[in-house]
Amino acid sequence: MATTRTRRAALFEGYAGLPGAFDELFDAEGRPRREAQRVVGLLDRMGPAEFRARKRISDLMFRDAGVTFSVYSDGRGVERIFPFDPIPRVIGSGAWARLARGLEQRLTALNLYLADIYGPQRILKQKVIPRGMLEASKGYLPQMRGITPPGGVYVHVAGIDLIRAGDGEFVVLEDNLRTPSGISYVLENRAVMKRVYPHLFRRASVQPVDEYPTRLREALESLAPADPGDRDAPRTVVLTPGPYNSAYFEHCFLARRMGVELVEAGDLVVQDDRVYVKTTRGLARVHVIYRRIDDAYIDPEVFRPDSLLGVPGLVRAYRAGSVTLANAIGNGAADDKAIYPFVHDMIRFYLGEEPVLQQVGTWICDRPDECSYVLANLRSLVVKSVDEAGGYGMLMGPQATKKELEEFTRKIKAHPRGFIAQPRIELSTCPTLIGNEVRPRRVDFRPYVVTGTSTWIVPGGLTRTALRRGSYVVNSSQGGGSKDTWVLGGEDA
Amino acid sequence: MIARVAQACFWLNRYLERTETTARLLQVTQHVSLDLELDDTALWQPVLDVSGEEKRYAALYGRELEGDEVQEFMTWDERNPVALVSSLRFARDNARTIRETISLEMFQAINSLWLWLGSREGRRLYERERHLFYERVKTGCQLFHGLYHTTMLFDEPYDFMRIGSLFERADQTMRLLDATWAATATPARRTARPTDAPRWLAALRSLSGVEAFTKRTRGTLVGPTVAAFLLYDDRFPRAVHHCMLRAALFVDRARGGEASEAGTRTRAVLAGLLERLRTSDIDAVIARGLPLEIADLTAGMVQLSEALQEELFDVTAAMPRAG
Numbered sequence: 001m002a003t004t005r006t007r008r009a010a011l012f013e014g015y016a017g018l019p020g021a022f023d024e025l026f027d028a029e030g031r032p033r034r035e036a037q038r039v040v041g042l043l044d045r046m047g048p049a050e051f052r053a054r055k056r057i058s059d060l061m062f063r064d065a066g067v068t069f070s071v072y073s074d075g076r077g078v079e080r081i082f083p084f085d086p087i088p089r090v091i092g093s094g095a096w097a098r099l100a101r102g103l104e105q106r107l108t109a110l111n112l113y114l115a116d117i118y119g120p121q122r123i124l125k126q127k128v129i130p131r132g133m134l135e136a137s138k139g140y141l142p143q144m145r146g147i148t149p150p151g152g153v154y155v156h157v158a159g160i161d162l163i164r165a166g167d168g169e170f171v172v173l174e175d176n177l178r179t180p181s182g183i184s185y186v187l188e189n190r191a192v193m194k195r196v197y198p199h200l201f202r203r204a205s206v207q208p209v210d211e212y213p214t215r216l217r218e219a220l221e222s223l224a225p226a227d228p229g230d231r232d233a234p235r236t237v238v239l240t241p242g243p244y245n246s247a248y249f250e251h252c253f254l255a256r257r258m259g260v261e262l263v264e265a266g267d268l269v270v271q272d273d274r275v276y277v278k279t280t281r282g283l284a285r286v287h288v289i290y291r292r293i294d295d296a297y298i299d300p301e302v303f304r305p306d307s308l309l310g311v312p313g314l315v316r317a318y319r320a321g322s323v324t325l326a327n328a329i330g331n332g333a334a335d336d337k338a339i340y341p342f343v344h345d346m347i348r349f350y351l352g353e354e355p356v357l358q359q360v361g362t363w364i365c366d367r368p369d370e371c372s373y374v375l376a377n378l379r380s381l382v383v384k385s386v387d388e389a390g391g392y393g394m395l396m397g398p399q400a401t402k403k404e405l406e407e408f409t410r411k412i413k414a415h416p417r418g419f420i421a422q423p424r425i426e427l428s429t430c431p432t433l434i435g436n437e438v439r440p441r442r443v444d445f446r447p448y449v450v451t452g453t454s455t456w457i458v459p460g461g462l463t464r465t466a467l468r469r470g471s472y473v474v475n476s477s478q479g480g481g482s483k484d485t486w487v488l489g490g491e492d493a
Numbered sequence: 494m495i496a497r498v499a500q501a502c503f504w505l506n507r508y509l510e511r512t513e514t515t516a517r518l519l520q521v522t523q524h525v526s527l528d529l530e531l532d533d534t535a536l537w538q539p540v541l542d543v544s545g546e547e548k549r550y551a552a553l554y555g556r557e558l559e560g561d562e563v564q565e566f567m568t569w570d571e572r573n574p575v576a577l578v579s580s581l582r583f584a585r586d587n588a589r590t591i592r593e594t595i596s597l598e599m600f601q602a603i604n605s606l607w608l609w610l611g612s613r614e615g616r617r618l619y620e621r622e623r624h625l626f627y628e629r630v631k632t633g634c635q636l637f638h639g640l641y642h643t644t645m646l647f648d649e650p651y652d653f654m655r656i657g658s659l660f661e662r663a664d665q666t667m668r669l670l671d672a673t674w675a676a677t678a679t680p681a682r683r684t685a686r687p688t689d690a691p692r693w694l695a696a697l698r699s700l701s702g703v704e705a706f707t708k709r710t711r712g713t714l715v716g717p718t719v720a721a722f723l724l725y726d727d728r729f730p731r732a733v734h735h736c737m738l739r740a741a742l743f744v745d746r747a748r749g750g751e752a753s754e755a756g757t758r759t760r761a762v763l764a765g766l767l768e769r770l771r772t773s774d775i776d777a778v779i780a781r782g783l784p785l786e787i788a789d790l791t792a793g794m795v796q797l798s799e800a801l802q803e804e805l806f807d808v809t810a811a812m813p814r815a816g
Contacts, residue, residue: 065597066589066604243590256593267495278496280649280747280805281755 010044011051015431017440022168022428024089024443035092035488042200043087048436055086055433058196067188068249082185083481085432086197089443089463090486099162099170099447100457102356105347107158107449110177110334112350114154117333118145128349129342133366136417137339138387139178139332141295143302147319149328150223151453156290156326157216158449159183159462164428165358171425172359173444175343177335178327179292182462183212183448184250187257189484190460205489207459212448213257216290219452223324224287234287236260237277239268241293241309251292258290265293270313273320288324295329337386337420338364360425365416374421375412378405381421383412396472398424427472430483432465442466444474445485459487494594494649499747500806501591502650506657508584509603513634514665514699515577518543519567520627521699526560529691535676537563539692542672543665544575568619577630581607596644599637606633652747656740656801663736664794669696670723671787677716690714700731720783721775724790733790734770741767747805759800766793 016030017023025036032040043051059081068079091099116123117134124131134140159180161173190209194201217236224234240251242264255262261277268286269276276283291298299314300307317323333339341362347355363370363381374381378397385393395408412419429440447461463483464474474480522540529536537558541547544567553572554562568577585607592600609615610630619626638658645651673696677689693714697703700723709726712718726732741763748756769790778786 063608064601064605066592066600243586248589249592252592256597261495261498262591262593263495264497267497280494280496280499280653281749281753 011046011048012040012044012431012438015438015440017429020166021426021440021442022164022166023440024164024428024430025087026431033090033092036090038204039088039090039200039486051086051433052436054196058084058086058192061192061195062188065188066249067185083467084189084192085441085465085481085483086193087431087433087438088193088200088484088486089430089445090488093488093490095168095170096459096487098356100459102170103160103447103449103457104455105351105353105356106160106172106175106343107155107451107455109343109347109350110158110175111153111155111451113346114328114331114334115148115152116350118147118330123346123349126349128345129339133338133342134333136366137333137336139295139330139334139336141303141330141333143315144328144330149318150225150321150324153223153451154328154331155334155449156220156223156328156451158451159446160449162357162445162447163425164445166426168428169358170445172343172357173425174337175335175340176446177331179294180446180448181247181250181292182446182464183458184253185482186448186458186460186462186485187212187253189482193484204486206486207489209458209460212450212458213254213259215456215458216254216450217258217260219450219454219456220288220290220324220326222452223326225322225324227285227287230285232284235277235285236288236290237263237268237286239263239265239289239291239293241265241297245292247292254290260290265297265309265311268311268314270311270317273313273317273322275311275314275317275323286323288326290326295332298325298329337384338366338417340420360422363421365412365419365421368416371412371416374419375409378408378421380424382424383408383419383421386418386420394473396424424472427466427474430463430465432467432481432483434467434469439469441469442472442474443483459489460485494653496806498591498594499649499653500802501587502594502653503657503660503801503806505584505587505591505595506654507661508580508587509634509637510658510661511575511665512577512580512584513631514662515544515567515575515580516627516630516634517699517701518669519564519577520624520631521695523564523623523627525691525695529688531688533560533563534558535688536560539669539672539676540567542675543668544573545668546573546575549573564623578610581610581630591650594650596640598644599640602633602637602640606630606637609633649747652743655743656747659736659740659743660794660798662731663733663740664791666700666723666731666733666736667787667791667794669699670720671784674716674720674783685715689716693719702729702731705729716783717775717779720779724786725770725773725775734767737763737767737770744801756801756804759797759804762793762797762800766790766797769793 015026017026025033025040027033062081062084068081113123123129124134155177157180159176159182161176162170163173165171186209220236221234227233237260238251238255240248240262242248252262263277267277269278269283275286277286296303297307297309299312300310301312302315318325318329341364343359344355347353363374365371365374381397383395383397395404427442427444430443431438432441443463443465445461445463448458450456463485464480465483466472466474467479467481518540522536526536537560540563541550550566554566566573566576570576571579573579585603588595588600588603618629641651641654673692677692678685693716694703697706697719706719706722709729710718710722722729723732725734727734727738729735744756744759744763745751748760
């Protein structure tokens with residue numbers, strides 16, 4: 001019997017990247033990149049209708065699982081789903097190996113820098129970094145000088161924000177060395193992808209990311225203080241600010257997957273320079289705290305006497321060496337946007353190596369000549385407030401209105417230390433489902449680096465995507481979405 | 494376990510139990526309205542009595558009872574702390590603070606029920622097929638209950654969840670008994686009205702107790718027999734005595750065994766309540782006045798909750814260190 005087969009439209013038919021931008025899946029001639037050929041072929045064969053039907057299923061899965069972040073638009077805290085785009089971003093094994101090498105190098109240097117500034121301050125004495133630059137940093141906490149964290153590790157978990165320039169080279173945009181978030185979306189995105197698009201994974205040699213929680217727990221506990229008297233030692237907890245924090249879902253997720261308890265500051269108490277958790281049967285000693293609350297709120301005895309948050313005495317216990325805090329207190333001195341321009345100098349200073357990863361050229365408004373350049377060229381630059389994150393306090397020069405330009409001119413003149421400026425970088429694009437069509441949307445990338453007695457990088461990471469046409473802003477709080485990121489194993493270049 | 498988490502486990506189940514009981518009561522009352530020639534006040538007053546939110550209702554909707562408004566108030570009105578939507582919100586809020594403690598399936602069950610209730614689909618079913626609407630809420634709660642028996646460690650969090658369910662269940666049974674007693678013939682007002690038996694039947698039905706009642710008592714459907722069954726039966730899952738017997742088991746487990754030094758006062762209050770439930774004689778209780786007895790038992794329950802709060806949830810730095 002003859003059957004007529006209607007020719008289905010291919011998902012990527014007519015897809016074209018943006019001029020000047022690197023596309024993650026297609027080359028400049030519109031051919032799938034080598035590492036992306038398989039997945040592009042499979043998605044094309046699936047066809048748009050099937051693909052959209054599956055997209056609806058994945059949306060529902062995120063909703064029911066309550067994979068949310070909270071936004072404070074009306075003071076009550078609304079939970080929102082982080083929009084998920086099911087077309088994966090693919091990174092070949094060669095590009096990944098180079099990136100991983102660069103990340104490890106960068107983290108090693110940043111960790112040495114923290115040990116130095118809270119210790120002998122060699123880098124200041126040798127004037128590689130101006131003392132004034134450090135001392136003006138809000139993240140620098142002189143109270144922490146002389147405390148050596150267990151194993152000398154400051155940055156247990158780092159999330160490094162990268163973009164991919166026009167030539168495909170990864171470029172560091174920002175270091176997050178305090179409480180970087182987003183790893184839960186990496187794991188959830190992968191779990192949903194595997195359930196909704198299982199056939200895409202067959203023989204694709206996508207490297208697994210699920211190990212993260214176990215590896216993190218192992219890394220943290222490898223640095224736990226000894227407590228031979230306690231048969232439950234080391235006891236590790238995740239410390240959250242509570243359900244109203246925007247990353248609360250992630251805190252729960254990590255505690256669950258690490259198999260440890262999630263606590264709020266009020267659950268902890270310090271006695272005789274030791275930390276205890278209040279249980280239904282009394283107090284139990286805590287050895288390792290993966291804390292997801294900011295330095296300023298961690299211990300009212302030291303930082304914010306007015307604060308009701310935090311654990312009074314925690315810093316005393318930390319100083320006494322009876323508890324491991326991850327990340328260490330005071331890391332803000334290293335991921336300050338005004339310190340960022342010096343990271344290459346740190347790598348050369350501490351490691352005697354040339355940096356593997358590029359970073360974006362930066363003008364520091366605190367330097368008068370650079371400041372006047374910035375003010376004169378505001379229209380072509382991206383200006384960032386050094387004390388803000390999440391895409392807040394940012395000026396996109398090329399898209400700014402006259403009023404915004406004037407406002408920033410005023411702000412920079414009033415407080416030059418508070419701002420840096422960078423050229424606008426073309427973010428790479430990745431095919432993204434917008435309505436019924438696949439369109440290029442700009443993406444960034446955040447890999448996660450875990451350090452205990454050794455360093456491990458999860459083969460994957462968070463790809464955030466701008467969903468609005470032409471937008472460069474990928475932050476979830478500003479309407480960005482995310483994608484699964486596939487790091488391929490095996491032999492491709 | 495962490496005291497705050499224990500508390501959230503307890504309240505999560507209390508609120509969810511309350512959600513289910515409220516759905517049951519509204520479903521049955523709505524159903525009874527089809528059989529009985531009762532005016533709205535006679536029919537819906539007991540529902541407000543059970544909720545304890547009569548004053549708030551009067552302030553918001555006026556003194557005249559109107560069936561539809563009572564249902565709206567008890568189902569959707571977030572200004573009413575015991576409305577179905579409020580109880581479920583509190584339950585879900587608690588679940589959210591301990592989502593790493595409960596199983597993933599449990600959170601998904603309560604979360605999808607919550608999202609459904611807030612969706613247009615939920616409201617539409619309420620408008621069109623009210624019976625089915627309450628059924629859906631009930632089965633949503635039951636799914637959660639089934640899941641915690643089959644997906645959670647039989648450990649402290651589980652124990653505190655069971656205690657929460659059992660306390661709330663006992664409390665709701667007493668409230669319903671009290672309200673139905675007030676609405677039917679009592680020894681003080683001896684003539685039984687033709688609506689009395691259907692009311693007791695409805696009360697039993699909303700507790701899924703009709704068949705159990707028949708099996709356990711062989712009695713006629715009159716106030717004293719039902720009251721004895723709902724208070725003193727030791728096998729019926731929603732009888733106060735049974736709830737307290739089970740609660741004693743889980744309280745002991747949560748304290749760390751009968752001999753544990755933690756929560757001794759909680760255990761003592763509970764033992765007192767159990768003794769009273771075991772030895773009371775229904776005739777004597779009725780002679781003194783059933784509402785008085787219910788008031789005493791309720792006060793005992795309040796004491797019990799307070800003891801639990803102070804001894805197991807409000808751990809202070811002064812407490813001994815766990816071994």
